[in-house]
Amino acid sequence: MKLPFAESYKIKMVETIRRSTRNEREKWMKEAYYNLFNLRSEYVFIDLLTDSGTGAMSDKQWSAMMLGDESYAGSSSYLILKDVIKNLFGFNDYLPTHQGRAAENVLFSALVKAGDIVPGNSHFDTTKGHIEFRNARTIDCTIDEAFDTTISHPFKGNLDLNKLEEVFKKYPIEKIPVIIVTITNNTSGGQPVSMENIKAVKAMAEKYGTKVFIDSARFAENAYFIKTREKGYEHKTIKEIVKELFSYADGMTMSSKKDAIVNMGGFIGFSDRKLYEKCSVFNIMFEGFVTYGGMSGRDINALAQGLDEGTEFEYLETRVKQVEYLGDKLNEYNIPILQPTGGHAIFVDAKKFFPHLPKEEYVAQTLGVELYLEGGIRGVEVGTLLADRDPDTRENRYPKLELLRLAIPRRVYTNNHMDYIAAALSNVYERRNDIKHGLKILTEAPIMRHFTVEMDRI
Ligand code: F0G
Numbered sequence: 001m002k003l004p005f006a007e008s009y010k011i012k013m014v015e016t017i018r019r020s021t022r023n024e025r026e027k028w029m030k031e032a033y034y035n036l037f038n039l040r041s042e043y044v045f046i047d048l049l050t051d052s053g054t055g056a057m058s059d060k061q062w063s064a065m066m067l068g069d070e071s072y073a074g075s076s077s078y079l080i081l082k083d084v085i086k087n088l089f090g091f092n093d094y095l096p097t098h099q100g101r102a103a104e105n106v107l108f109s110a111l112v113k114a115g116d117i118v119p120g121n122s123h124f125d126t127t128k129g130h131i132e133f134r135n136a137r138t139i140d141c142t143i144d145e146a147f148d149t150t151i152s153h154p155f156k157g158n159l160d161l162n163k164l165e166e167v168f169k170k171y172p173i174e175k176i177p178v179i180i181v182t183i184t185n186n187t188s189g190g191q192p193v194s195m196e197n198i199k200a201v202k203a204m205a206e207k208y209g210t211k212v213f214i215d216s217a218r219f220a221e222n223a224y225f226i227k228t229r230e231k232g233y234e235h236k237t238i239k240e241i242v243k244e245l246f247s248y249a250d251g252m253t254m255s256s257k258k259d260a261i262v263n264m265g266g267f268i269g270f271s272d273r274k275l276y277e278k279c280s281v282f283n284i285m286f287e288g289f290v291t292y293g294g295m296s297g298r299d300i301n302a303l304a305q306g307l308d309e310g311t312e313f314e315y316l317e318t319r320v321k322q323v324e325y326l327g328d329k330l331n332e333y334n335i336p337i338l339q340p341t342g343g344h345a346i347f348v349d350a351k352k353f354f355p356h357l358p359k360e361e362y363v364a365q366t367l368g369v370e371l372y373l374e375g376g377i378r379g380v381e382v383g384t385l386l387a388d389r390d391p392d393t394r395e396n397r398y399p400k401l402e403l404l405r406l407a408i409p410r411r412v413y414t415n416n417h418m419d420y421i422a423a424a425l426s427n428v429y430e431r432r433n434d435i436k437h438g439l440k441i442l443t444e445a446p447i448m449r450h451f452t453v454e455m456d457r458i
Pocket of ligand 1: 186
């Protein structure tokens with residue numbers, strides 16, 4: 001008999017989670033104003049809100065924490081991470097930050113000014129937020145295939161080089177300080193970018209005279225897809241692929257809460273010493289001295305260890321196969337999900353799930369609420385709420401895709417949990433025609449409204 005696939009780890013510590021009744025969930029959801037961010041986590045049975053900071057650290061990470069050096073300046077933890085970053089990504093300099101958006105804040109303080117244009121592949125919401133906050137604008141150059149959930153393309157996160165070149169033709173180069181390549185492309189489905197594409201983006205950046213920074217939160221999952229899908233990389237190790245990938249970038253911002261499997265942390269990697277020096281000033285102001293920048297020494301140690309483990313093939317295979325397992329189940333139940341499944345999450349196509357609901361009724365958020373009521377599962381809306389209002393016209397932006405993201409934390413849930421999620425979603429799908437109305441907004445914040453919005457049923 002062929003041996004089946006099995007996880008590349010065993011479990012040493014567990015955390016109890018609690019089921020609830022439908023009546024309890026109805027009450028809690030109402031009290032939370034139909035915003036899943038407002039729910040207490042103990043009211044959630046399976047939490048798929050995010051894969052960010054929610055992973056389970058390994059025994060080696062926990063033991064590395066005991067060796068953290070908490071010195072204000074020149075700590076050994078800082079130097080351990082410096083070595084890991086140099087070996088893995090090839091960058092000589094780095095600045096620790098407390099998380100990914102802090103890295104964006106520091107970098108963009110030095111790099112982006114009012115009136116600038118920052119092209120990229122579906123910038124993540126905090127990236128876009130930090131750019132728009134500086135009265136600069138983003139331009140999404142993701143390939144068109146990414147906006148059709150049914151097309152199965154191996155690198156749906158890719159940038160369309162024609163769209164990118166249009167940006168360079170339309171705007172003066174002084175207004176384009178950087179291209180941001182997000183790997184994997186979270187907003188359009190956790191989809192990878194190919195090595196070939198990154199290489200071409202770098203070539204274009206050099207041709208016109210600007211920089212490339214990689215928003216690297218899920219860089220290791222991206223490297224796994226390159227290894228398993230791109231010709232010429234099947235025999236390379238993940239670490240070799242990562243090294244080549246980052247050789248096409250001038251630097252990186254990192255939310256370590258994802259592929260470095262820590263609960264908190266981030267950093268910026270630089271190849272340009274001058275830019276590093278410029279950013280150091282902002283790092284000291286916003287984050288902390290350059291050798292700790294918002295992180296404790298023990299957290300830096302766990303991060304260094306996590307970067308090493310997170311770029312091992314066996315770990316990544318276990319990780320991505322679990323997401324695929326859930327995707328296969330949902331396909332079996334004919335639930336409309338984004339194809340192919342990405343690295344960190346399943347994205348349910350809410351417009352196809354509820355074709356009868358109008359776009360003004362926050363369709364993906366409605367699905368998120370229904371899935372919670374069904375099984376105590378918490379996902380997150382990646383749709384009209386997240387897309388927010390246009391900063392100029394203040395009108396609602398209606399994105400091409402209206403998705404419910406089910407992000408799978410790393411090394412946390414078993415495949416029994418995946419079966420439970422699939423069954424709950426299938427039950428909602430079976431009664432989809434009984435759900436006649438969506439949601440309306442009661443109150444919202446002027447920027448990044450999805451975190452605090454208060455809603456009610458229509
Ligand atoms: N870039 C990407 C691609 C991200 O997915 C995130 C966070 C960030 C930057 C910001 O990093 O949270 O450490 O400040 N994404 C989380 C998510 C929040 O749920 O996808 P952060």
